[in-house]
Amino acid sequence: MSDAINASAVNAGSSTAVSAGGRLQWSNRLTFILAAAGSAVGLGNIWKFPYITGENGGGAFVLVYLACILVIGIPVMMAEIMIGRRSQQNPTGAMAAMAKEAGANPLWKGVGWMAILCGFLILSFYTVISGWTLSYTVTSLSGAFSNIAPDAAGAMFGGMLADPAQLLLWSTVVVVTTMYIVSRGLHAGLEKAINYMMPLLVALVLVMVGYATSTGHFVDAIEFLFTPDFSKLSTEAVLVALGHAFFTLSLASGAIMTYGSYVSKDTSIAKTSIMIGVFDTAVALLAGLAIFPIVFAYGLEPGAGPGLIFVTLPIAFGQMPYGTLFGTLFFVMLSMAALTSAISMIEPTVSWLVEKRKMSRGKASAVVGLILWTLGLGTVFSFNIWQDATLFGKTFFDAIDFLTANLMMPLGGLLVALFAAWVMKSNVVKDELGLGGGLLFTAWQFVMRFITPIAIIVVFLNALGFIKL
């Protein structure tokens, strides 16, 4: 019964099918790919990837990030989808069921707990940044980007950040919208909308890349992004790259595991994970190619931080023909992309409250929304009245970002890798993944048994100063 409630939340309204066990599922492979891609592609690709790349010196950081996606992110994604699908439950239930099946310690359930908490904490700042994109949609529509000078673009962004009431207003709109959608269980409708939004977002990013080629600094951007200079790579940068690989693929946060629980048996987990990973990476790299030419053309600072796209893109929209139209469309699409990610982040918490605490979906959404909104105040104030209130040199926003992306996610990913490769029975895993029984499976298992855990542990210890590479 609880499964049905949970699944219907994701599938209500359209494109559902029922598995032999009676559980609702994505109607076909494409629906799942779109939903997972909708979760993966979001602010992480377009807002976060460019600014952390800028802060961490470019090429070498990008290379480490790509390596993390390939050898850690995609294999862990396969494991998460597998655990979700085999257990058909929310993350805590899923980990408990799989541990039981393998005859392992029930404490593995804690991995599910940590994931749910992590998704929740991320959402507390994600809603605030989504609020920035909504606010910029309106600003763009007003024509304010038209011929805007770099200084003025910086001042416009600074003005928004300095105004807590404005930030709060927009993040409230995001929280209410997200929780409304989650309470209604309209995901399938939303995932359908992604059918149109995703291609449009990609098309708009391509328009921006096209514009960027006209700035005369496209080659500088390519060099910045793709010529690794390892002397610029700090130990913390490696941890940031690793954390971002998890963040951008929505791993270790319950999102992919929960969506995986609605996947049908005839979907190849391996193929879909690779497709999602490749698509997500392509969007991030394109965003970089759109933004850095503008940064260099206007003498802006690549390491400007979280405001990078909010300062660079208005300048570009202000120069290009039909910039008001493109600018408005772009920020609308980005807000929608953020919304589909936000929904996937909170679904595990809400479905847990519904399944385990027997709350109604409406009540669960309201409670979660209220807590989220309150926690979001910390991020809102980080950019103005609390900007000097720091803990270990980090504002509230920086601290939550560091705690989730750089600590909880790699740790969660490590535990998932160990669980899937060492604790679960090999023949079960082989059967689920769709890699066949040959070399590919052996390679996956080898990576997950040794490479992934060792890499994560080394990066951790190194960044935290316990070992020196």
Ligand code: PHE
């Ligand atoms: N992957 C999303 C993005 O890149 C963020 C996200 C993290 C979504 C965790 C769900 C869970 O924007």
